[in-house]
Amino acid sequence: MGKVLFLNGVNGMKVIDFQNASCKHCYKCVRNCSVKAISVRHEQAHIMNDHCIHCGKCLEVCPQNAKRFASDLELIKAYIRQNMKIVVSIAPSYLGVMNYRTPGQVVGALRKLGFDEVRETSEGAALVTREYQKLLREGTYKNIITTCCPSVNELVEKYYPELTDQLAPVVSPMIAHGRLIKKMYGEQTKVVFLGPCIAKKQEAMGDSRVFGAVDAILTFEELEQWLEEEQIVLEECEDLPVANPDCGVNRLYPVSGGVLQSVMVDSSEMREKEQGGEKKQYHKVYVDGLDNCMEMLESLKRGELEHCFIEANVCDGGCVKGPASGKWNVSFIKAKVEMERRVAAHQKAQYEPQSLEVELSRQFAPHPPKxxxxxxxxxxxxxxxxxxxxxxxxxxxxxxxxxxxxxxxxxxxxxxxxxxxxxxxxLSKAESMSNVVMDVTPNLIFIIDREMRIRECNKKAQELLEISREEALERYLYDFVDTADVEDVFQTRESITYKKVKLEQLGMKAEEKIIYIPEMESVLIIYQDITKEEKAKEKHYNLKMETVEMAQRVIDKQMMVAQEIAGLLGETTAETKVTLTKLRDSILLDGEGD
Known part of the structure; x- marks a missing residue:
């Protein structure tokens, strides 16, 4: 395909790799990128890291499949080969998007691949829920935007920097869980996050503020490929429990409104704020989809919202519709219903977070692209x-x-x-250029279909046929010229080039080119008028023949003259010989008489 280009994170980490592709005049990724983080140079798309929020939309829409998530799969396999202790933090969205008979079979498959423990990220969500509830009780924020979605966090920091102070200063459930796991199993334990999100890669390894909590990212799509390689059938795996207690409603974080259900299950958790003698609670708002999130942030910029607790997610429908889970083609509604059914939705979680000291605070800062x-x-x-x-x-x-x-x-x-x-x-430039060529060429150009109907002809052809284009498109080629060659090309699909023909009805000689066009089931015919050239050749030939005839006549005449001269010379010589002989004899005879 071509050389591989990489989109790098803060620490030089690959997030999305790019391959050169046939994307000429496509621009589908540009059209679908709401923040316009894709540049086009030499008709090839490139992702601009300082603009990108890693939502993965370009991965989903690219028809050439030129953009791919930079995989940690080989790194994870290396951890397993080295017998390192590896704990999987699995996003609860697996309950709605993976194919199994019982959820425990997912755990069984992961254990079969070589992981030591499988714990649900909802453990981290429970820690985050507790922090959100503290913020709500304190009531000091004008608005609180949840920070579970790393793409939303980047969107605010890069494109709405004035709103960074409204981001909840709390890490995401993934980071909270990774830190919790390392506290429980030891800092040397490798934590692998398994989920549907590619932005988690940038968050885990590309952001120095939370670096070290998670060691590798594995997507649901990659897991499916890995299981196929190992010939492990998920529905046939052993049903094993996750290592953590039931986290209850906190398992709903991946669906729209799931954070709100987890945080605000009890209205008593909300701080009532005195405003004009009235008590006011934070208003619950959840927004999913990048364009909707941007509309919400624009509203915040204008000061239209106040005292709102806003659950924001870049993916339509929440994390269950993340870019690395779309392969299963599970509808958001089906996934949500399945998850809520299994989680016993709307009930307060009975899970009490671990008492281990885990750092959950995080600061956000503006860094808009320059x-x-x-x-x-x-x-x-x-x-x-x-x-x-x-x-x-x-x-x-x-x-x-x-x-x-x-x-x-x-x-x-x-x-x-x-x-x-x-x-x-x-398009207009191409059309104008082609029209210029068609109009100024001295050649006759036709496009003819199998019925010999004229589908297109140029200006020169119209002039010689003495008809308008509109009339020409209603006529057949055999009305004007012999079509035997055209019929042969349709039959053999082999083009004819540089054949001299005589177009009797047009009174011209031409060099004929007939090219078969399979896409149109038609032929392109070009008649190059060579009448003048042929006449010039004929005149030149006639001139040569006249010259040859004249030369032959001169030769013949010269031969006759030579023969006549030779005859005269012969007679004169004979007479001279007789005279001289007589003279000699006379002289000799005179001498003897003496």
Missing amino acids: EQLPTEEELSAILRETGKYSEKDELNCGACGYATCREKAIAVFQKKAENSMCLPYA
Whole structure:
């Protein structure tokens, strides 16, 4: 496929790896990335780490499967081979998305793979629940946004930095559980988090503020692949219990409203705040889905919400619909109903968290991506490059992935996008170029279907046929030229090139090219007019023949002259010989008389 590009966390850790793919003119990942953390360079998509909130949406929508979660599977297998003590912290969403006959079979499968213990992350959720309840009783926060979802935390820190003081200063259940497990089993114990979320990878290994609580991340999809490799059938595994006591309603954290159900099972847990002589409790709000979360945060920015306890989750439907659990295609409703049925929902948890000292506090700080904005002149210049000279030229179609042409122009300025991403402009440019070629070429160009109907023809063809394009599209090629070659190409599907033909009805000689187009069940025909060239060749040939004939006549005449001269020379020589002989003899005879 090509070289692998990596999206790195704070400590150089891989979160999502990227492979070069056939993503030319696709931009599906850009369109589906609400924070526009994807740049396009040389028609290849790249994830910008300082912009990304690791929601995994690009993993789900990429048709080329070019983006993949950076797996810890080999690291986990190495832990097992080295006989390290490994405890799995399994997200309770397994109750709603995995295929088993009894939940204990998941534990049995994990133990069979080599893990020492399996404990539910809801243990950590119980610790977090207790901390949230403290915040509610204290009532000092204007609003409290839950911090279980690492993508929500990054969204606030990067894109709504003014709201970081409204994030609950509490670690996520995964971090709380990882720290608890290490307290229970020893710091050398390896903790593997098993769940449907890829943002957990960034949180566990890419954030120095909570680093060390969890040693590796395993997704449900990876677990399924691993079980297949080991030929372990989940439904046939032994039914074993998790190592922790029942955490009750805290197991509902992965579904929409689950945190609220866990934290606010008893209204007496809520602090009543005096406001104007009236007692007021925190208002319960839960929001899932990235766009909905952003809408909620915009509302907080405008000061429209106050004294709200807000459960926020980037994934639609909660963690049960995380990007690494979608392979099972389980609906959110089915997963939620299944989990609530097994958890005996809406009942207060009987689980009392371990009394071990576990650090649960966490501070959040703004770190928005640094971006330079173009001046109005620079922005206008970029817009003009794609044919947008006025506001009416800005179609704002969104095909490039940006909501407006101006947003896309800003992205071009910031080296996040390319001008070629404007599909209407690219299409109009391609069409105009092809039309120019079609109109100015001296060749006759046709597209013909199997019935010999003319499907397209260029301007030159229209001129020679002496008909309009509209009329031509209602006619058949055999009305104008012999179609024997075209029929042969349809039958053999083998193109004809550089064949000289005489188009009697058009009064021209042409060089014929017929190319079969399988996608259209049609042929492209090009007739290159070579009438003048052929006439010139014929004239040149005739001239040569006349020259040869003239030369032959001269030769023949010269031969005749030579023969005549030879004859005359022969007669003269004979006469001279007789005369000289007589002269000699006369002289000799005169001498004898003396």
